[in-house]
Amino acid sequence: MHIDSLFSRFARSMARVLGHPLAFGLAALFIVAWLISGPLFHFSDTWQLVINTGTTIITFLMVFLIQNTQNRDSEAMQVKLDELIRATKQANNSILDTEDLNEQDLEHLQQHYSFLAQRAQSHLSHQRPSDENSLKSKDVSPTTKKK
Numbered sequence: 001m002h003i004d005s006l007f008s009r010f011a012r013s014m015a016r017v018l019g020h021p022l023a024f025g026l027a028a029l030f031i032v033a034w035l036i037s038g039p040l041f042h043f044s045d046t047w048q049l050v051i052n053t054g055t056t057i058i059t060f061l062m063v064f065l066i067q068n069t070q071n072r073d074s075e076a077m078q079v080k081l082d083e084l085i086r087a088t089k090q091a092n093n094s095i096l097d098t099e100d101l102n103e104q105d106l107e108h109l110q111q112h113y114s115f116l117a118q119r120a121q122s123h124l125s126h127q128r129p130s131d132e133n134s135l136k137s138k139d140v141s142p143t144t145k146k147k
Contacts, residue, residue: 011068018062
């Protein structure tokens with residue numbers, strides 16, 4: 001089995017286990033036990049070193065697990081969005097795989113779509129519904145109840 005596949009399976013499993021409320025409870029219980037043991041060890045440097053070293057190692061390793069999970073989720077989301085764009089007849093297929101663009105190209109694309117959005121909003125603000133006056137004359141509101 002390939003190392004990427006093994007790590008991916010391990011990261012997925014660890015994310016499920018460590019994301020469970022029971023894992024949080026166990027971690028909190030460990031901290032409480034460490035705090036209670038303070039007087040027993042006279043709040044020594046070794047007592048402090050145990051928690052500092054342990055949490056540092058766990059944090060260091062969790063960074064890689066979280067990043068792997070985030071990367072996998074992001075890639076899956078991009079594939080799903082790309083499929084929705086492909087399946088939508090009016091969608092612009094040229095925006096597929098935009099996650100691979102450099103920062104400058106992304107900024108240019110974002111400006112283009114901001115311009116299109118402003119133009120559409122401007123167009124909508126100039127249009128008036130034909131029955132706008134009839135809505136104003138009636139008492140139509142979310143709190144109005146029909147009898």
